[in-house]
Amino acid sequence: MTYIVLDCGDDDGWRTVARENKGPDLQRSITLLWSGRAPGRRGPRPQLSVERIAQAAVRIADANGLDAVSMQRVAAELGYSTMSLYNHVPSKDLLLEVTADVAAGQPPELDEVGDTRRAVRQWVGALWAGFQTRPWLLGVPLGHAPVGPNQLAWLDRLLRPLLAAGLVGGEARAAALHLTAIVRGLAQISLDMTGGHQGDDGFPHGEAELARAVADLLDPQSYPALAAVHAAEAAEAAGGYEGVDEDGLVPELAFGVDRFLDGVEAWIARSRQV
Amino acid sequence: MTYIVLDCGDDDGWRTVARENKGPDLQRSITLLWSGRAPGRRGPRPQLSVERIAQAAVRIADANGLDAVSMQRVAAELGYSTMSLYNHVPSKDLLLEVTADVAAGQPPELDEVGDTRRAVRQWVGALWAGFQTRPWLLGVPLGHAPVGPNQLAWLDRLLRPLLAAGLVGGEARAAALHLTAIVRGLAQISLDMTGGHQGDDGFPHGEAELARAVADLLDPQSYPALAAVHAAEAAEAAGGYEGVDEDGLVPELAFGVDRFLDGVEAWIARSRQV
């Protein structure tokens, strides 16, 4: 997988692109993000590359979190000067985008038999596991719809069982978006609950502390439903639960995914019938 | 709604809290975020307040985006020195948190009759509209589960119809999380599609450009499902669609929400039956 970013070599590279922000160069920029650069170039052989830089960024993020990923830190990791990076990457934002794509890696192979639910659950479990392994991925600001090769590969893998199940184009896309959003959203929220992270903000982290702290100021008058849920969950928690099922789904996630799939299956059945 | 953040007045305020990061002060910090400060204080009357600061931050974010919200800019907006803010807010992270809660505002009133689906759709539509109005809310990094009064009020409002419909505590919470995630995720992705934003990254924005650019490099070999979906959507697009329904839901969102609600309703029916 080769990333080359925006270096169109036309006039003065991406600088032009970033400024005009109009015209056919836009297309070329994404194209070059994918296709790799023309082989015959002048100048010295580049020792650095977008991949090496992104991999270094991944290493740093894995070790010290997303905040630790600065241009200087990445350059130091590679043993180059800070400004060298800008010969391969036009901005930090774009670097993070490539980094996220690299970190996402290849999507899982799904059981290709007719069991849609199984395949989707596997996919969801894999994505969930990915966010568990690399929590910092949730912190990468996503500026637009995914365009990286790996991101698209993940999307493609999910679309396969959905299409096979009988969803038409737009529905499959919506369903895929939906499932992605569920995993991201739930991962986002449940991360610090389980980790006992300590941010720099002096807030409590860890499920127990936060739950108790919030419970204390939950006025049942103003928040009746929340109070009810909290009480109910306290009762439920008596029977120790909290595990993952065979696809690696935590109960909350499984509930949402399964209910959604119930609805989708019913929809497909209804569509077929008409 | 009064926000007072972490100023426990015990020794040297939140500084202590942030350092120890353990002990009962944690609870007090959230408590104080809510309850307001003790009335009898020494020192001069504070002219600034967390609310005023957060409101200024909202104003700036509304006008110039989240990136424009710096401590210096906020202070300038209010006509105070930068460091004054730190008498009311312990860090920028926490300020953003409060800002997001202020910007979220009050949740909508939902039709309280038995129509669960209608109520949920209204809620979803309102949240969607909120993200449309204040796109920058999607950019506020969320470090933990929501604890702000408004955030919790939104959650509470959504939980009401879900509980009324017959979900038990944990299920209702999961469903609410789920719906929130859908809206956030879809808003996140579809924002720049519709806006024609131009980021600083020299990437094309706007649905048409991006779709075409991506289509060109979509190798049907590697991305069969994606290519199929793209082709199907191109065909579908012939009949001009793209509207919102009566609850303000864009089609993709409506599909996901409705399928999920289908599944939830079936689940409830099944649970009742047993």
Add this chain to the structure above:
DNA sequence: CTAAAACTATGTACGTCATACATATATATG
């Protein structure tokens, strides 16, 4: 009523960040 304590607003300063710009160097093309 006075003095101390505690809080607010401010100014200065520091370290870090992204990145614009200029320069030296190395390479492929004419």
Add this chain to the structure above:
DNA sequence: CATATATATGTATGACGTACATAGTTTTAG
């Protein structure tokens, strides 16, 4: 070979978050 063109580097700039010290103000303790 000469020139155009890339790359790696060094320096510099402006913005940022925030630690720290200071001056001024108001409540509380004696």
